[in-house]
Amino acid sequence: MKEEDRLEEKNPIEGLLRMDRIPHIWCPGCGIGTVVTSFADALKKTDLDLDKVAVVSGIGCTGRVAGYIKLDSFHTTHGRAIPYATGLKLASPGTKVVVFSGDGDLTGIGGNHFIHAARRNMDLVVICVNNFNYAMTGGQVASTTPKTANASTAPYGNFEGAFSLPYLADAAGATYVARWTALHLRRVSKSIEEALNRKGFSFIEVITPCVTLYARRNRLGSGLNLLKYYYDKSEIRHGADTRDLEITFQGKLTVGKFIERERETFLDAMNSHLSHVLGDDYQLYGRCFDD
Amino acid sequence: MIYFGDKKPIKGDIHIDKNRCKGCGFCVEYCPRDVLELSEEFNAKGYHPPFIKDEDECCYCQLCESICPEYAIFVTIKKTKEEKGEKVENRP
Numbered sequence: 001m002k003e004e005d006r007l008e009e010k011n012p013i014e015g016l017l018r019m020d021r022i023p024h025i026w027c028p029g030c031g032i033g034t035v036v037t038s039f040a041d042a043l044k045k046t047d048l049d050l051d052k053v054a055v056v057s058g059i060g061c062t063g064r065v066a067g068y069i070k071l072d073s074f075h076t077t078h079g080r081a082i083p084y085a086t087g088l089k090l091a092s093p094g095t096k097v098v099v100f101s102g103d104g105d106l107t108g109i110g111g112n113h114f115i116h117a118a119r120r121n122m123d124l125v126v127i128c129v130n131n132f133n134y135a136m137t138g139g140q141v142a143s144t145t146p147k148t149a150n151a152s153t154a155p156y157g158n159f160e161g162a163f164s165l166p167y168l169a170d171a172a173g174a175t176y177v178a179r180w181t182a183l184h185l186r187r188v189s190k191s192i193e194e195a196l197n198r199k200g201f202s203f204i205e206v207i208t209p210c211v212t213l214y215a216r217r218n219r220l221g222s223g224l225n226l227l228k229y230y231y232d233k234s235e236i237r238h239g240a241d242t243r244d245l246e247i248t249f250q251g252k253l254t255v256g257k258f259i260e261r262e263r264e265t266f267l268d269a270m271n272s273h274l275s276h277v278l279g280d281d282y283q284l285y286g287r288c289f290d291d
Numbered sequence: 292m293i294y295f296g297d298k299k300p301i302k303g304d305i306h307i308d309k310n311r312c313k314g315c316g317f318c319v320e321y322c323p324r325d326v327l328e329l330s331e332e333f334n335a336k337g338y339h340p341p342f343i344k345d346e347d348e349c350c351y352c353q354l355c356e357s358i359c360p361e362y363a364i365f366v367t368i369k370k371t372k373e374e375k376g377e378k379v380e381n382r383p
């Protein structure tokens with residue numbers, strides 16, 4: 001192919017990105033951009049009307065995702081992506097609402113919102129980029145930092161226990177739970193696609209390299225080293241008991257789809273309960289869009 | 292290699308936006324056919340973008356496209372001589 005023709009072709013993902021904001025701010029070797037591509041691939045494989053898909057992020061390096069995706073997207077306040085997404089879903093039940101944010105945002109400052117949305121089986125797809133630290137603010141300990149890992153607020157190593165996110169999501173009531181590493185490209189994409197095609201609280205954790213803070217502070221090498229390391233250390237065990245998914249510093253990682261079950265969503269439960277109690281006085285809410 | 296009937300292996304045309312690349316090396320490392328290599332030259336941002344060593348080896352698996360965190364590389368199906376001039380779908 002001639003060089004001029006080559007330049008005329010456009011990367012197919014460009015249709016889903018706000019190209020005026022690219023190049024993005026993520027460091028060379030950061031894995032967040034790769035997870036965005038997996039998400040874009042999943043979106044293309046579904047039959048969803050893109051005018052009815054919204055992306056909500058909180059604050060953080062991962063929180064920037066909403067600003068780069070060319071859909072209805074909302075860059076909200078720190079830890080509050082899930083409450084915004086909940087409001088959006090309830091005001092516009094026909095919209096497919098995706099939350100795309102970091103481990104600190106979703107399960108540190110936003111941990112309370114996370115467990116309650118899971119408990120209510122709120123109809124959201126939650127994609128969590130877990131890089132084991134608060135990256136954007138300088139690599140502080142997060143709710144996910146493994147014991148003994150070094151962080152800017154733990155210069156002698158972290159001594160707190162970490163959340164195992166799939167266990168937390170499962171225990172709180174999520175109805176779809178999966179974990180992958182960023183290098184499991186097609187599997188991440190497949191899980192997101194499955195989540196987009198179902199109803200209920202779906203949670204996908206993606207273990208992703210943070211090269212500038214987590215890798216550097218822990219002397220783990222480049223983004224490529226970390227990407228490879230996470231992948232090599234992972235063992236796929238679909239349906240594994242979520243109590244066994246603890247992550248230790250540089251230890252093995254159990255990945256796979258752990259939970260997929262049916263349970264009434266928040267809106268379904270509200271409709272069935274209120275029509276039972278109020279009878280014909282109650283008008284079903286949001287039904288015309290979803291069913 | 293033996294092919295079935297008139298089926299031929301699909302090949303790819305690789306497109307690299309050198310100035311968007313941040314030289315992370317993900318595509319170079321994971322290309323299953325070892326088609327790419329990081330260049331010595333710098334791009335406008337001071338990174339080393341990949342160059343195509345041997346495009347003929349490219350099997351259009353699109354792994355480089357899926358893995359690139361910068362959206363700086365993608366692949367289209369190489370048109371055979373007969374198909375040239377016709378429009379070809381990028382993604383099957």
Ligand SMILES: Cc1ncc(C[n+]2csc(CCOP(=O)(O)OP(=O)(O)O)c2C)c(N)n1
Nearest residue numbers: 059060061062078102103104105134135136
């Ligand atoms: C209310 C509030 N508290 C603290 C901050 C500072 N802050 C910004 S991003 C961030 C951490 C984000 O971590 P995470 O969600 O893991 O995203 P990452 O940067 O790792 O992708 C913090 C603490 C803030 N912006 N707002």
Ligand code: SF4
Nearest residue numbers: 027030061135210211
């Ligand atoms: S600080 Fe870490 S998470 Fe943030 S862009 Fe850089 S590598 Fe990625």
Ligand code: SF4
Nearest residue numbers: 322349350352353355
């Ligand atoms: S499409 Fe596959 S074979 Fe071709 S350059 Fe990309 S990764 Fe290599």
Ligand code: SF4
Nearest residue numbers: 312313315316318359
């Ligand atoms: S994966 Fe993308 S950013 Fe990284 S070296 Fe290849 S083209 Fe450059």
Ligand SMILES: [Mg+2]
Nearest residue numbers: 102103133135
């Ligand atoms: Mg983080």
